[in-house]
Amino acid sequence: MKRTTLFRLIPFVLGMLLIVAAALLYTHPWQTTATVEDPAWALTLVGRQQEQRILDMAQIKALPAETGRGGFFSTVGTISGPFEIKGVPLIDLCRLVGGITGDDALFVSAQDGYSTVLSYNQITGKLDTYDPATMRVVPHTKLDFVLMYELDGQPLTQDGGKPLRMAVISDGNLITEGFNWVRWVNRIEVIPLKTAAATSAAE
């Protein structure tokens, strides 16, 4: 091949490189979000007596679902929602492993290492609800904790807690504190509350 022909090929090669680079930029996930992604997602339920059940998404979606409206506010006051939410009530999930009583708490944990604990009072409705317009505490007549898998008619996004996120729904357009809205939930455990240690804080 003559040298002049080689020179003529340079734009071609450059063009190809540009196209490949453009394709890479388009397809590569540079903007990484949460990396919790597992196609074989399973939810582990553990009861008070260590009864254990593992449910896949199909089994979870086959359980009776509840819908309602709910939203939350973050540590710094950012309000999200209220949304239309669909999910399985936590109380129903507890029943699959022996139920929960007033002597128990519910330990909810996620794949990213985050966890929270709910009291029986909380999951049966004793929780402050807020009017998103005023941020004042307002009463509710019905409140449920659910394990949400659908928000505004759509499956959850990865950053939104896919495939399962804890949510609080009520009979109004109310919001609750965000730390309970655990994303990427993969384990729910009924734990007997420990009795107080030998000395009370006050004594």
Place this chain on the structure above:
Amino acid sequence: MPECKRLLLYFLAVSGLLGLAGSVSSCRPAEPVKIQVFCAGSLMVPFQDMEAAYEKAHPDVDVLIEGHGSIQTIRQVTELRKEGDVVAVADHYLLPLLMYSREMPDTGEPYADWNVAFATNNVGLAYSSQSKYVSEINDQNWYEILSRPDIKIGMADPRIDSCGYRTLMICQLAADLYQQPALTRRITGDFNIPLSLSEENGQTTITVPEVVEPATERLLLRSDSIWLNSLVQSGDVDYAFVYESVARQQGVNFLKLPDAVNLSSAEYAAFYGTVKVKLAFQRFASMAPVFTGGPVIYGITIPRNAPHPDQAQDFVTFVLGPEGQAILQQDYHPAIIPPVADQPGNMPSALRAFITPAGE
């Protein structure tokens, strides 16, 4: 070879178009570089003011501020793998604990290896003109007033918020200082599952159970202390334990407690250290839930995987320099002057001009 020529012409046209597109885009004003700052919620007001001032002087940079609780702030980078250029938290000890000791999966290097202590704070009492006994309360009798049975008190949930476990520390320090052994219970009232207290080698440990539910209406808990000021303003509580900077930023009256208990003074660091709060459940897998009393000190660092290290360094220079310090003061957030670095040798050299090495 007409086919080959056609192909060659096609690719030449594509590359030409791409080149043209590139040259056109280069004629447009450059998009500002976006730098992501993750900060503690109590830093939001001064950092938003710094963002505005910095962007005015640097129109080529867009500073994005995102606030969380301090542990969550660090987790954005180390566990949720979000790209962060600057991390600033309300407890500088968290940075070595959660960033120096944790390796980035790509390189095996730690997420950070230095931090600068640049601001302080203290915990005291927010109150309103309608609060009970407001004409009587002062920094000498506050614990007696708060012990009265008709008072309503607000505090942050110690399982969730640093101000919450610091409130328990303050009550216990006051119990020791004023020889009032039952003070914590008198102030907070009873919980459905009691807090427990133990003592060993002169150190008191308060253990917070998995569930924290006040047994009476005396105490109102919120997941974050920034929500307590509105409870005071609405009259739902008489007094609430909050950070001074946040109370003053929100225009709420604030009673500063004595330095011996308010967690502000390095002079009392040893006394503060006699109290520890231990949580009975682990909220974050990466973080042992035990907190020892100490002065409130804010720390800032640049993660080693920051996508825009030069711009991050310039922004941190601004935060640590006179303009950043002035904004902190203007927002009632005491600055540490000069800021103190724990590992100055690991810092970008340009930043060293603004700091004092720890221990000097």
